[in-house]
Amino acid sequence: ERCGFPEVVLAEGKTADWVVQVVRRMREAGQDCLATRVSGEQFQHLAAEFPQAEVDHLARTFWLPTPGDRPPLVGDVLVVTAGTGDLPVAYEAINTARVMGANAELIADVGVAGLHRILRKRDRLAAADVVIVCAGMDGALPSVVGGLVDCPVIAVPTSIGYGAAFGGVAALLTMLNSCSAGVVTVNIDAGFKAGYAAALMVRKIAKS
Amino acid sequence: ERCGFPEVVLAEGKTADWVVQVVRRMREAGQDCLATRVSGEQFQHLAAEFPQAEVDHLARTFWLPTPGDRPPLVGDVLVVTAGTGDLPVAYEAINTARVMGANAELIADVGVAGLHRILRKRDRLAAADVVIVCAGMDGALPSVVGGLVDCPVIAVPTSIGYGAAFGGVAALLTMLNSCSAGVVTVNIDAGFKAGYAAALMVRKIAKS
Amino acid sequence: ERCGFPEVVLAEGKTADWVVQVVRRMREAGQDCLATRVSGEQFQHLAAEFPQAEVDHLARTFWLPTPGDRPPLVGDVLVVTAGTGDLPVAYEAINTARVMGANAELIADVGVAGLHRILRKRDRLAAADVVIVCAGMDGALPSVVGGLVDCPVIAVPTSIGYGAAFGGVAALLTMLNSCSAGVVTVNIDAGFKAGYAAALMVRKIAKS
Amino acid sequence: ERCGFPEVVLAEGKTADWVVQVVRRMREAGQDCLATRVSGEQFQHLAAEFPQAEVDHLARTFWLPTPGDRPPLVGDVLVVTAGTGDLPVAYEAINTARVMGANAELIADVGVAGLHRILRKRDRLAAADVVIVCAGMDGALPSVVGGLVDCPVIAVPTSIGYGAAFGGVAALLTMLNSCSAGVVTVNIDAGFKAGYAAALMVRKIAKS
Amino acid sequence: ERCGFPEVVLAEGKTADWVVQVVRRMREAGQDCLATRVSGEQFQHLAAEFPQAEVDHLARTFWLPTPGDRPPLVGDVLVVTAGTGDLPVAYEAINTARVMGANAELIADVGVAGLHRILRKRDRLAAADVVIVCAGMDGALPSVVGGLVDCPVIAVPTSIGYGAAFGGVAALLTMLNSCSAGVVTVNIDAGFKAGYAAALMVRKIAKS
Amino acid sequence: ERCGFPEVVLAEGKTADWVVQVVRRMREAGQDCLATRVSGEQFQHLAAEFPQAEVDHLARTFWLPTPGDRPPLVGDVLVVTAGTGDLPVAYEAINTARVMGANAELIADVGVAGLHRILRKRDRLAAADVVIVCAGMDGALPSVVGGLVDCPVIAVPTSIGYGAAFGGVAALLTMLNSCSAGVVTVNIDAGFKAGYAAALMVRKIAKS
Amino acid sequence: ERCGFPEVVLAEGKTADWVVQVVRRMREAGQDCLATRVSGEQFQHLAAEFPQAEVDHLARTFWLPTPGDRPPLVGDVLVVTAGTGDLPVAYEAINTARVMGANAELIADVGVAGLHRILRKRDRLAAADVVIVCAGMDGALPSVVGGLVDCPVIAVPTSIGYGAAFGGVAALLTMLNSCSAGVVTVNIDAGFKAGYAAALMVRKIAKS
Amino acid sequence: ERCGFPEVVLAEGKTADWVVQVVRRMREAGQDCLATRVSGEQFQHLAAEFPQAEVDHLARTFWLPTPGDRPPLVGDVLVVTAGTGDLPVAYEAINTARVMGANAELIADVGVAGLHRILRKRDRLAAADVVIVCAGMDGALPSVVGGLVDCPVIAVPTSIGYGAAFGGVAALLTMLNSCSAGVVTVNIDAGFKAGYAAALMVRKIAKS
Numbered sequence A, B, C, D, E, F, G, H: 001e002r003c004g005f006p007e008v009v010l011a012e013g014k015t016a017d018w019v020v021q022v023v024r025r026m027r028e029a030g031q032d033c034l035a036t037r038v039s040g041e042q043f044q045h046l047a048a049e050f051p052q053a054e055v056d057h058l059a060r061t062f063w064l065p066t067p068g069d070r071p072p073l074v075g076d077v078l079v080v081t082a083g084t085g086d087l088p089v090a091y092e093a094i095n096t097a098r099v100m101g102a103n104a105e106l107i108a109d110v111g112v113a114g115l116h117r118i119l120r121k122r123d124r125l126a127a128a129d130v131v132i133v134c135a136g137m138d139g140a141l142p143s144v145v146g147g148l149v150d151c152p153v154i155a156v157p158t159s160i161g162y163g164a165a166f167g168g169v170a171a172l173l174t175m176l177n178s179c180s181a182g183v184v185t186v187n188i189d190a191g192f193k194a195g196y197a198a199a200l201m202v203r204k205i206a207k208s
């Protein structure tokens, strides 16, 4: 009912058959359909029935829009990662933002252990409407980015790391306690949520 | 240097003398100054030296702008609380948003145990640019609000509750796991951060 | 000895042989036998020896009553789920309630992110003797349901979710801290316990 | 609006003035008013204005019914404690159950370290409609009681204990994992919730 | 060097080859050798080279004593389990106690949800020098046993259970907080340690 | 009823009046009475009424035996501390062991950072029937002591330390995971339980 | 015995009398004495008896060297703080390093939210033998510093922050998971340990 | 750019292809390349393309230096393990230290349960510039080693152990709370970080 809002399926933990069935039903109802956290087996079943869908195996997303033209993308969502291991989460964010109607771009592997990498991107960062920062291990990058921009930063802790990384909890706590005031946080590995919220923001900007 | 961004002091855990000294230095430097989490004793010392400041004992904020006209407030930040115990955090968010240049309004005590309360506010919610939801105990309200609006929701877990509320951890986890996709989260009791991030959002809208 | 109380086997973590043996012994002792959390392999062994049993692969339950008529089911246990991923736990609750002699019905996929779904069921909810609410992720649904009924609500946190859902801990804490006063809680994924306790309640009602 | 349901105030963490004001407002609205977790200072302020109220310093409850006859109490709620330290929580449960219209009685100090104490009460337990068991430290009593009755057991973990009791978390986990199937659990020290849910149960019995 | 103390290998997490090599070296050094937490694959390799060893697949123990007579077993260690799922841990305790020179006997499946089971064993319990109690889920049995005996009770939390059992943490906390004063605790699933410490106790008794 | 077993009161968290009353009742019943974790205020009230009692302000214990001769103390319980901060817990253990009829002696301040201190006590350790080791912070001492003796070691984690000591949790985990096989553990600061269990052990030895 | 190693007293949690007594004993033994985490009351007692001691109320340290010349300080320990709230911990580190014979200097308030502050200190950082970084809240500074130097970095998490800072746990986890490889960590607020270890390092350098 | 600092790849969680590609790129850039936490499958792919590399399957490290002479190793890093299960982590530390240009030697299996083992190595320990101690389970060894040396000790908690070892958390907490002042800590299983930091230390010594 809300225009430009696709139906979203959290595929994880469901049987491949069940996911196919849900997508089929949405399609019949004329709804755009996004599925996230799709497994290899689920992708195979989906591909067999919906060869026209856009699938991203790294991001684990499946996107089946209804036919017809879509409005041009709006705004400027910038997605930044600390390491290369954070890329799947970053792409989930990008894909979600795009199906929600927002422009989204990537800057990868600019973690704080080599500060020159992020400093080199200062101007690009300053231009964004909202920045999504994906980082695991120490989760320190959003605090640094937050100090370089005057737009909101959505921090996404990732489960990259081992030992006391506790599957992303260390990064999550870092981000919740960010000393940069404009940083908000989503669940561990929740690229979907970051992309969704970022799109809501830039749509508001676009409307005004 | 960034216009319209006050200097902010986290007063908690510092001596009253120290806080006064910091404020004095900022004032001399011609900066707007906001202090948060100010204690009773700190308020007394501050009031003695800066009687012209705006103090809010419930919100525990202290606001000392530089003299002169300020630009009109922009945007529409709506702050919602589940219970009356969440009011201090809500007012911290409101005061922060305002000193950052954003309009901010309150809807209080509309927790989900009595759904009619929040449903009655549907139209007001729909008009907002961004909604901040403050809730302790089960922290369920942001999920409900997120389903009623198409703007971003910033969830603020509060330390209201006892036992397995664990000082706000229960509400924090609820919010990080919100089944409403547009919900982002800040630290426990971090009304300041919610207000700050919300203001960054509406300033972007206003600029466009 | 207590009439209408089946023997219950927690199958999980036991060898298939061992489970078959236990069921055989109960059967010889003339006892009704319910097994829960039955694995695929255990089901195969059980089916080979007890083809007449009622098995539910989604709920992972196995039910082998003694021959003969059973008393009519009593009361009205309503089982509600937030998402479709909560269905296995919900069916474990339903099957347990039924073998304990209680009527049990399902309302599925009425999570709080789309409030209209649960509001549409208000009258049905109001008629129940006890409501069981199964929810993962934010676990917010029991608080909302608790505000709509004047009977007890048994909340069952499920392990649906990822990251800071912590395998159901987030939902468990939400439920323990529910701002609706009539909500009690059972262990994560413990549909069995919710169904059992609900049946004890409606049996008391039926007796009076 | 729901007959026989008082308004409840969670007094903890609020100023005495605020609590008095809320009670005054309820009284003017002709509502029965229960306040829980009332502090010594709050009691003093309340007593000054509402000398006719029933106050229980051990239970920390304040009860101010509207004038006029009240319907007779119904059902049989039995509240059991492991130790004497659990008495405040037990009385909060009893007082809540009573203002909700239910009969409630106490059996105190029958912890499992001296089994004869609870075994002596077997017949009394068997007669109850619902049993509330309050226990701290190891929280083992509900499992034992659950094996002695065929009605639901509401377990209330208390914060009694030290060290690895973790303010009631040890008892909470024990209860959530009770090997007795009919045991449901509420928040730590939440006598209020146990009493409330128990009353909802026996009211359903009474109606039928 | 300390007479009657076998060398002990914690096999878990080591390659089968490595374990075989260690056992071979001990054997050559004329030492009794006990291995615990042995995997199926490790058992196969060990059996091929040491067919004369005593292996217990349920307890996951491997015992290869040096040839020759061993002194008669002393004392009376009684090992008790709450459920049948606790048996592997119980047998690890029994086997350890025996290779350490102590008599050890089993009472199984006497959990507190059916109190008559443990009460029936009162006299046997009263005769023991030390009782080891293995229990998962709520871990309530040691508190009950501790009230029935006047010897020390060694409580062994097991990882039996799901959800908020947290792999034995719930039972561990219950036991550490036991309201029976004579209860001491070992690590989760640490039947080995319980059997070892129990044997040390009865050897002291035997010597005196 | 069980000869030589005093009644024990956990004074903590109770009013001074209540504690006095309980002691009075025990005295009238002719029972030996031990109170632990007694506060300064409780001591004052107790001293006023029972001037003949043995009070230990460091250990926070109160001991009021019935008049008449007591049997000679038996066995050899050795209590060892890592630092001087562990002394209160150590004395609670010693006092408990003694009122239970066991000899108990102290070796203080022999933590592992200066190994020579504990090595100097090797012979004394070797002579003990059971050793109680009290340690906070890293809790490493029981592992070292366990390697020097062939009797059981009861480890008592203390709440000494700060930061990641987590009020004794760090020491507790160290002890549960001790690489010395004969180490068993009790709750944080639970000198009482260690002394009680140790006395049960040496009484068994004395009887044989 | 080890030259240049003072005796160190952890004053926290001990009575003022006890601390004075210990210092007195050390002095009589001709030992240099450092006390850390000294409270206001302890300072008063110490000052009365040892007016010649160096006391630092911010660092909470007390230093009473034996009379006579001390060898010149060696090496270059640089102590850096994220905020001003971290100063007490930083000074504890500095004072400890100095009494251990090392040069130690401070750079304060250079947290990552304003990167220019730390970047301005690049040359000074590059000159150090070892850098100690004290930070609370997000604890992100050590990762950034670690990328700017080629000497070891000792990270000290501080308890500055609120909510999900969990008294320094968030910062501790950040630091343990630092993406800069040369970062090692000490306990929360453990300026003492950082200063001590840093001094051990530079002493090794000085000796070579 | 920093001479003698190899590029390091954290292989874990990346596809074999991806790792090969990264190594290839580094090689083309003329950089020394170290990969850690390499899986069996990754080793196979790497071996096929880089047969000349040094691989260590126990340590899970891959080392591909650029051709040409390397400067002689400097300093004396001593790596100590409590048990044989800690060897993989110890070798990761050794290999890292060596590729960083430091001498590194091993002392294995000298845990505190048999103190004579570590005491026998006193002189060797005293000679080291820095000692790395790897230990799981109780993690007690660094405290003991710290008392025997006057150089810094880097403690590495390992994930060896079960139950309340919590995958290395117990050992981590022990080490953070070490009662030996010169002990610093790295992440669980982080042999890499310990070796890296140790090499930074001895390089500083060598330069001076």
Ligand SMILES: Nc1ncnc2c1ncn2[C@@H]1O[C@H](COP(=O)(O)O)[C@@H](O)[C@H]1O
Pocket (backbone or CB within 6 Å): A008, A009, A010, A011, A036, A037, A190, A192, A193, B179, B180, B181, C083, C084, C085, C113
């Ligand atoms: N990756 C994701 N993370 C969090 N929530 C998601 C994700 N993908 C889908 N969802 C939400 O999950 C809901 C669908 O759940 P279900 O009905 O169980 O398929 C939708 O409302 C989505 O907003």
Ligand SMILES: Nc1ncnc2c1ncn2[C@@H]1O[C@H](COP(=O)(O)O)[C@@H](O)[C@H]1O
Pocket (backbone or CB within 6 Å): C008, C009, C010, C011, C036, C037, C190, C192, C193, D179, D180, D181, E083, E084, E085, E113
């Ligand atoms: N799904 C379940 N969740 C919790 N407890 C269960 C479940 N299924 C069976 N049980 C209980 O487990 C006990 C049987 O355990 P066991 O003797 O190990 O088979 C019975 O007393 C049941 O009440």
Ligand SMILES: Nc1ncnc2c1ncn2[C@@H]1O[C@H](COP(=O)(O)O)[C@@H](O)[C@H]1O
Pocket (backbone or CB within 6 Å): B083, B084, B085, B113, C179, C180, C181, D008, D009, D010, D011, D035, D036, D037, D190, D192, D193
């Ligand atoms: N002791 C208590 N424990 C939990 N909830 C309570 C308690 N007392 C009152 N409440 C709930 O708190 C709500 C009132 O909160 P408030 O509006 O903040 O006073 C009511 O809905 C009650 O159900």
Ligand SMILES: Nc1ncnc2c1ncn2[C@@H]1O[C@H](COP(=O)(O)O)[C@@H](O)[C@H]1O
Pocket (backbone or CB within 6 Å): A083, A084, A085, A113, G179, G180, G181, H008, H009, H010, H011, H036, H037, H190, H192, H193
């Ligand atoms: N075993 C390890 N533990 C922690 N950090 C590591 C490890 N191995 C490599 N690293 C770090 O991980 C970074 C490389 O991450 P990535 O770009 O994702 O390959 C490098 O900066 C290394 O310092």
Ligand SMILES: [Mg+2]
Pocket (backbone or CB within 6 Å): A082, A083, A084, A109
């Ligand atoms: Mg990288």
Ligand SMILES: [Mg+2]
Pocket (backbone or CB within 6 Å): B082, B083, B084, B109
């Ligand atoms: Mg309210």
Ligand SMILES: [Mg+2]
Pocket (backbone or CB within 6 Å): C082, C083, C084, C109
């Ligand atoms: Mg759904």
Ligand SMILES: [Mg+2]
Pocket (backbone or CB within 6 Å): D082, D083, D084, D109, D111
């Ligand atoms: Mg009692």
Ligand SMILES: [Mg+2]
Pocket (backbone or CB within 6 Å): E082, E083, E084, E109
């Ligand atoms: Mg059983």
Ligand SMILES: [Mg+2]
Pocket (backbone or CB within 6 Å): F082, F083, F084, F109, F111
């Ligand atoms: Mg000492």
Ligand SMILES: [Mg+2]
Pocket (backbone or CB within 6 Å): G082, G083, G084, G109, G111
């Ligand atoms: Mg600052």
Ligand SMILES: [Mg+2]
Pocket (backbone or CB within 6 Å): H082, H083, H084, H109, H111
């Ligand atoms: Mg070994």
